[in-house]
Amino acid sequence: MRILLLILSFSSVVFLFSQESMLQVIPFVQNKKVVMNQTIPITENYSIEIETLKMYLSAIQINQDPIIDSVYLLDFEEYHPILLPNTKEIKEFSFSIGLDSIKNVSENYDGALDPIHGMYWAWHTGYTNFKLKGKIHFSTNETKDIELHLGGYLAPFQTVQNKTVKGNLSSTITIRLQLEYLIEYAVKNTYYSILSPGKSAHELSSLLPSLFQLQTNEK
Amino acid sequence: MKNRFYFILFCCLSVIGVSLNKASIIIQPIDYPSYWPRPIQKMKAINEEEIQLGRLLFYDPILSEDSSVSCASCHLQQTGFTHIDHAVSHGIYGRKGTRNAPALQNLAWNKTFHWDGGVTSLSGQAINPITHPAEMNFDLKGLILRLNRTRKYVALAQTSYKTKTFTTSLLLKALSQFTVSLVSCHSKYDAMKAGKISFSDQEEKGYQLFQKKCASCHTEPLFMKNEFASNGLQIDPEYNDLGRYTITHKNSDSLKFKIPSLRNCEVTFPYMHDGRFKKLKDVINYYSDNSTNKNNHIDQRLKVDLFLNKDEKKDLLAFLYTLTDRTFLVNKNYSFPK
Numbered sequence: 001m002r003i004l005l006l007i008l009s010f011s012s013v014v015f016l017f018s019q020e021s022m023l024q025v026i027p028f029v030q031n032k033k034v035v036m037n038q039t040i041p042i043t044e045n046y047s048i049e050i051e052t053l054k055m056y057l058s059a060i061q062i063n064q065d066p067i068i069d070s071v072y073l074l075d076f077e078e079y080h081p082i083l084l085p086n087t088k089e090i091k092e093f094s095f096s097i098g099l100d101s102i103k104n105v106s107e108n109y110d111g112a113l114d115p116i117h118g119m120y121w122a123w124h125t126g127y128t129n130f131k132l133k134g135k136i137h138f139s140t141n142e143t144k145d146i147e148l149h150l151g152g153y154l155a156p157f158q159t160v161q162n163k164t165v166k167g168n169l170s171s172t173i174t175i176r177l178q179l180e181y182l183i184e185y186a187v188k189n190t191y192y193s194i195l196s197p198g199k200s201a202h203e204l205s206s207l208l209p210s211l212f213q214l215q216t217n218e219k
Numbered sequence: 220m221k222n223r224f225y226f227i228l229f230c231c232l233s234v235i236g237v238s239l240n241k242a243s244i245i246i247q248p249i250d251y252p253s254y255w256p257r258p259i260q261k262m263k264a265i266n267e268e269e270i271q272l273g274r275l276l277f278y279d280p281i282l283s284e285d286s287s288v289s290c291a292s293c294h295l296q297q298t299g300f301t302h303i304d305h306a307v308s309h310g311i312y313g314r315k316g317t318r319n320a321p322a323l324q325n326l327a328w329n330k331t332f333h334w335d336g337g338v339t340s341l342s343g344q345a346i347n348p349i350t351h352p353a354e355m356n357f358d359l360k361g362l363i364l365r366l367n368r369t370r371k372y373v374a375l376a377q378t379s380y381k382t383k384t385f386t387t388s389l390l391l392k393a394l395s396q397f398t399v400s401l402v403s404c405h406s407k408y409d410a411m412k413a414g415k416i417s418f419s420d421q422e423e424k425g426y427q428l429f430q431k432k433c434a435s436c437h438t439e440p441l442f443m444k445n446e447f448a449s450n451g452l453q454i455d456p457e458y459n460d461l462g463r464y465t466i467t468h469k470n471s472d473s474l475k476f477k478i479p480s481l482r483n484c485e486v487t488f489p490y491m492h493d494g495r496f497k498k499l500k501d502v503i504n505y506y507s508d509n510s511t512n513k514n515n516h517i518d519q520r521l522k523v524d525l526f527l528n529k530d531e532k533k534d535l536l537a538f539l540y541t542l543t544d545r546t547f548l549v550n551k552n553y554s555f556p557k
Contacts, residue, residue, distance in 0.1 A: 105340055107342050107343065107392075109392075114387050120343065122343055123347055124335075124338060124339075125338050157468075199468065
């Protein structure tokens with residue numbers, strides 16, 4: 001009897017979870033899924049080894065309906081998908097990459113915004129929106145550290161970006177994060193160390209939306 | 220039956236305990252003279268319990284990696300909560316910073332913090348000293364873990380805040396509640412303004428000189444301005460500190476620093492962002508005599524004739540001394556919690 005009850009409640013939990021919509025973000029380099037601390041080739045000339053990859057996603061809207069207080073920190077060392085309210089037909093899905101100026105100065109230090117996560121920039125207040133740290137290994141045997149802390153909420157160097165995907169979306173939205181766009185741009189322009197807001201952080205941030213690509217079933 | 224009795228006894232005792240705790244708290248609302256402007260920082264309802272928790276933390280070296288440095292190590296009450304004697308602050312393992320610790324007073328009237336104004340949130344500010352390698356050199360995660368292993372702080376979190384654990388939010392808000400409560404408004408100048416006393420002839424002459432030559436930036440009654448300016452100091456070759464420029468990256472902000480308050484300046488030596496002047500006399504001499512050796516970002520307001528003769532210098536100094544607030548410097552509510 002007891003076992004039956006247990007099984008019943010367990011399956012209802014599973015059932016409940018399966019009802020939830022979900023956002024999955026999967027980092028890729030070219031056609032390879034990123035595994036932290038593993039070297040992945042980008043071009044013939046160099047490959048990347050990613051040690052840290054973290055970012056804020058916020059202001060999520062499903063079919064233009066905002067999800068109140070949606071602020072998520074994705075940390076690919078301990079990645080979890082984002083659970084969303086169950087929605088049958090998703091035709092449009094949008095979110096911000098990073099945090100808007102209000103969240104930057106909200107003085108709300110709970111949950112994803114807790115400075116304990118290492119995304120708070122104390123010396124000029126506010127959060128890093130997107131953090132990537134790693135090593136570039138060149139075919140010449142040279143190695144260079146790369147560290148990009150993209151953020152800043154003050155004009156004219158605001159860095160928060162918006163992304164919208166449309167179509168007949170399934171209830172699990174899977175997004176491929178094509179990191180090579182960012183890394184190739186950074187290497188080409190020798191942006192190896194961007195640690196504060198300003199022109200370069202602004203410039204690199206404007207690339208971020210193009211990194212987020214909806215994974216369609218064919219892929 | 221017996222169980223219930225113990226339960227009731229326990230409840231009574233804890234109510235007494237909590238109220239006793241309350242009774243020991245000094246009620247000290249943030250009070251300021253009527254001729255002061257309204258504070259800029261939202262002060263919410265000032266919460267006495269939070270102030271007292273903030274005070275405990277402010278004086279506790281537990282906040283630094285090796286438990287050797289507290290906030291008070293660099294912000295000493297007797298000198299207006301600044302670091303005395305060091306041009307730039309010294310922190311953990313004797314490491315040197317690059318800037319002079321500012322006085323902590325009347326913070327609620329500041330729009331931004333730090334010499335470059337980079338910090339716009341007083342509560343977020345505290346993360347700087349805690350994590351700075353030359354200050355407390357700790358990481359926030361480690362600190363929160365440590366606080367949660369410290370009986371005193373967990374108990375306070377539970378009784379006063381009804382939270383099971385000691386959170387970052389609690390730490391930062393308590394610290395800023397304490398520092399924002401540091402209000403200095405009982406100087407001789409304030410007594411004169413309130414009509415309780417009058418200035419001596421010398422102080423009065425100094426006051427007039429001040430109004431003519433200094434008040435456009437060090438504006439009454441707080442003797443500061445929420446602006447950045449260059450008072451002409453040449454860049455320090457050791458630190459190459461470009462001030463406000465490091466935040467805005469605008470050339471026009473190069474070598475500009477926050478216009479600091481001159482309240483309690485008698486005791487907040489050394490002076491300027493890098494502590495280059497040891498004595499107030501040196502500062503006055505700098506403004507008065509040093510007209511050729513100034514950087515070319517110097518503010519318009521200082522391009523006028525600032526020359527002061529010997530007597531005028533003494534008068535100005537006498538006036539600056541009227542900004543000292545002895546009650547603030549010894550106020551027991553702000554001192555090491557016993």
